[in-house]
Amino acid sequence: MQNESRSPDTAKAGSDEHVNAEMFELAPVSMWLEDFSGVKKLLDEWRAAGVTDLRSHLQADLSRVHACTLQIRVLQVNRKTLQLFEADDLAHLTANLGKVFRDDMLHTHIEELLQVWEGKNEFSSNSVNYTLSGKRLDIQLNARILPGYEDNWERVLLAVENVTEREAARRKLMHSENYARGLFEYSPISLWVEDFSQVKRLFGDLRQIGIKDFRVFTDVHPEFVERCMQEIRVIDVNQQTLTMFHAPDKPTLLSHLSEVFRDDMRPHFSEQLGELWHGNLFHQREVVNYALNGEQLHVHLQFSVFPGHEENWDLVLVALTDITARKKAEAYLEFLGKHDELTKLHNRAFMVDEMNRLERKGPFPVSVIMADLNGLKEINDQLGHAAGDALLRRVGEVLSKAADKPVHAARIGGDEFAILMPATDERDAVAMVENIQSLIDINNQYYSGSPLSLSMGYATSRHGERLEATIQRADTLMYQDKRTYYAQTPGNERRQTSPE
Known part of the structure; x- marks a missing residue:
């Protein structure tokens, strides 16, 4: 009996094939050996028919993408593939490829087809597959047409890496980033x-x-x-x-x-x-x-x-x-606390505080002008309170124009007004009265209707005198001026005025 023998080269080749087969079978990632010759034939037919823009051709009708997937023949898969896709064996897997390659996968398959359409022997993509039980798998696919098969694409080796956890983490991170961005934006x-x-x-x-x-x-x-x-x-x-x-x-x-x-x-x-x-x-x-x-x-x-x-x-x-709205409201409330809403002049509360401050700190002498609006009652009785209010607002315009800081003008009663003038002597007080009268004359030229008229009296504080006493002296002189006004105004002879 003759012993069979093999040459060293034959033995080595056989050994290499065995090693390669084991490497394919035991690879830690999913490995697929596929026949893409049907895909090449279909693409060649489209090219011959005049298709130049494959992307537009496929996107116009996704059934064309599906037709390409039907041309792929799975020749062999490794153990990791069966485990990953929950298949019993190759026959079980290939019989259910419609469950594996569906939905989202068609769009990413377009990118793979474009790469081989452009003459590349390698292609890759990030895609979605599904296990036979329907579980979604995010995969990273890398494929190569094996050497010697570049003309017919009969042997294509694909490595499929399960990146589901990574993609889930990425989507979660993206969701968090979008959520944070939304909160910010x-x-x-x-x-x-x-x-x-x-x-x-x-x-x-x-x-x-x-x-x-x-x-x-x-x-x-x-x-x-x-x-x-x-x-x-x-x-x-x-x-x-x-x-x-x-x-x-x-x-x-x-x-x-x-x-x-x-x-x-x-x-x-x-x-x-x-x-x-x-x-x-x-x-x-x-x-x-x-x-x-x-x-x-x-x-x-x-x-x-x-x-x-x-x-x-x-x-x-x-x-x-x-x-800003709150600040304006606060400023307005503060304004109302110190001002008369109708005339926009200071109110009695502010004037009392200012008097107390001047008595403590000066500067002296302090002059005071007391003023009273003439004819307010008659205007209210004859023309109504709206006309009277309009006249009071005009007093506010005149006195606010005349009273620049540190001078302060205030409405202290219905038709009563006071002007406090720190560091002002009698001569400056007289000048202020004359200025107010000039402003009244201008005001009367500007407004039609009832003329504006003020009775005024002024006084300057003496050394050691309380401002209250100064105000009383100015008030007395104001009432004297008021009596003179009514005595000289026809129709008002019977009106009696006297200091309260």
Whole structure:
């Protein structure tokens, strides 16, 4: 009996094939050996028919993509593939390929077909497959037409990596990012993401040269505050910021920041720098900014350095809540507390406080003018209270024009008015009375209807005299003037006037 023998080359070739077969079978990723010759034939037919834009051709009718998938023959898969797709064997898998390749996969298969259409021997994609039980698999596919089969595509090796967990994590991260972006972009308050790292560096320079009292330093060097303001870099703003600051878009706002942060804002910013100097990385305060249309904005500012960026301040969130309406309401309430709503002059409460202040601190002498609107009762009786109110408003116009600070004019009763003049002697008091009378004459030329007329009396405080006594002397003289007015006015001879 003759022993069979093989040449060394034959034995080596057989050994290599065996190793390759084992490597394919035991590969830790899903491996597929497929025949794409039917796909090549179909693509060649389309090309011959005049198709030049394969993407448009396939997207116009996805059934063409499906036709390509039907031309693929699965020749062999490895053990990892059966496990991944929950198949018993190759026959079980190939009999159910319609369950594996469906839905989302058709769109990504277009990209694979485009790569081989362009003459590439390798193609890759990120796609979606499904297990036989219907579980979604995110996969990363890498394929190559094997050497020697470039002309007919009869052997294509595909490696399919299951990246479902990675893609799920990516989608979750993307969802979180979109959620955070949505919270930022559509927040009802103005949000600014800024970089304060250069401010931090400037602070470090000051500490190195021994600066300890930051407030004293900025008082002596106000240009440092300006320098810090210029070194802040705005990274992003949200939609509410554009609305609040009347900016059409982000580039417009960011290119006009000098119009936003100016004037009254600088003292607030200096205080904010003081907070940072002392290590307060979260603080809040009320500040003033300006919209691009020039409108003044009162805002409640909340400043916070992002966690993890405490060392260099390169990521800072500034939240601005518009409190302009509240500030206006507060200012109006404060105004009403010290002013008469009808005439816009000060009221009796303010005048009492101002008298007490002048008695304590001066400066003396203090002159007082007491005035009374003539004919108010007759106007109210004959023309109605609306006409009387209009006349009172005209008194407010005259006296507010005449009374510049530190002089104060007030409505202290229905038709009674007082003017307090600090550091004013009798000569200046006379000049004020004459000025008021001139303004009345001008006012009467401007308004038709009932003429405006005031009875006035003035007095200047004597040394050691209480202002209340000065007011009483001025009041007495005012009533004398009023009696003279009614005595000289036809139809008012019977009207009696006397000081209360």
